[in-house]
Amino acid sequence: MNTLNQSLNDETAISLAELFRTLGDSARIRILAALSDEEHNVSNLAALAGLSESATSHHLRHLRQMRLIKSRKEGRYVYYSLDDDHVKQLVSCGLEHVRHG
Amino acid sequence: MNTLNQSLNDETAISLAELFRTLGDSARIRILAALSDEEHNVSNLAALAGLSESATSHHLRHLRQMRLIKSRKEGRYVYYSLDDDHVKQLVSCGLEHVRHG
DNA sequence: TTAATATATGAACATATATTCAGGTATCAA
DNA sequence: TTGATACCTGAATATATGTTCATATATTAA
Numbered sequence: 054m055n056t057l058n059q060s061l062n063d064e065t066a067i068s069l070a071e072l073f074r075t076l077g078d079s080a081r082i083r084i085l086a087a088l089s090d091e092e093h094n095v096s097n098l099a100a101l102a103g104l105s106e107s108a109t110s111h112h113l114r115h116l117r118q119m120r121l122i123k124s125r126k127e128g129r130y131v132y133y134s135l136d137d138d139h140v141k142q143l144v145s146c147g148l149e150h151v152r153h154g
Numbered sequence: 155m156n157t158l159n160q161s162l163n164d165e166t167a168i169s170l171a172e173l174f175r176t177l178g179d180s181a182r183i184r185i186l187a188a189l190s191d192e193e194h195n196v197s198n199l200a201a202l203a204g205l206s207e208s209a210t211s212h213h214l215r216h217l218r219q220m221r222l223i224k225s226r227k228e229g230r231y232v233y234y235s236l237d238d239d240h241v242k243q244l245v246s247c248g249l250e251h252v253r254h255g
Numbered sequence: 256t257t258a259a260t261a262t263a264t265g266a267a268c269a270t271a272t273a274t275t276c277a278g279g280t281a282t283c284a285a
Numbered sequence: 286t287t288g289a290t291a292c293c294t295g296a297a298t299a300t301a302t303g304t305t306c307a308t309a310t311a312t313t314a315a
Contacts, residue, residue, distance in 0.1 A: 057190035057242055060249060066183040068252045069245070074178030078303075079171040082162065089158035095262060108304055110263055120255045129261045129312045139251055141158055144170070146247045148161060150240055151169045154221045179273075196292060209274055211293055230282045230291045257315080264309075271302070279294075285287085 075119045080104055081112050089141050092134035176220045182213050190242050193235035
């Protein structure tokens with residue numbers, strides 16, 4: 054078992070920072086929270102997160118590029134969902150710190 | 155047990171985003187990694203993280219304000235350490251996603 | 256076809272943020 | 286005291302980033 058310090062070369066630190074930066078926006082957090090229950094299309098997500106559809110679309114692209122969410126197209130609609138349960142775990146882990154802090 | 159969506163009101167989403175944004179910088183990640191083994195003073199941290207002492211000091215203040223690290227003064231030196239093991243856990247949780255992703 | 260809906264995209268703008276620089280305080284040694 | 290070391294801080298600057306706006310594509314309905 055390696056220590057955190059041994060595991061974290063510069064390249065890994067950059068990737069890790071990118072991941073956390075992606076989570077570091079309250080709009081994207083609201084989107085992920087909405088997706089933690091069930092999949093939603095863009096319009097729904099925009100309404101749930103209180104964002105314009107354009108802003109939502111930009112955020113969704115960002116989240117997808119970071120492999121936090123995935124999409125599925127059905128007719129005119131594109132349904133987004135969390136990529137896996139690990140995302141939920143990561144957000145929950147942060148939540149614990151916020152509550153306990 | 156609440157779902158993520160139920161736990162995350164707007165205020166909580168903002169706090170959570172602030173936490174993740176604090177972790178969303180590779181310099182701060184390197185600092186936290188260095189601190190995961192043992193405490194260090196500012197000059198050491200600057201050298202370990204490859205930063206100027208001024209930049210390091212700015213980052214340390216940020217990390218301390220977010221309660222991720224704590225400090226202890228001894229003579230001319232100020233020693234920093236992780237605030238608790240939960241910080242290490244949070245970083246490790248992100249690391250898993252980076253590796254597995 | 257035409258019109259409406261759903262989503263995506265790039266440019267522009269405004270704000271946020273990381274770093275440097277200059278200077279400040281505090282501690283210790285000579 | 287004087288000088289050196291360790292750390293901190295605010296201003297300035299350069300870069301990053303979120304949102305809006307205009308527009309484009311794709312799908313469906315009429």
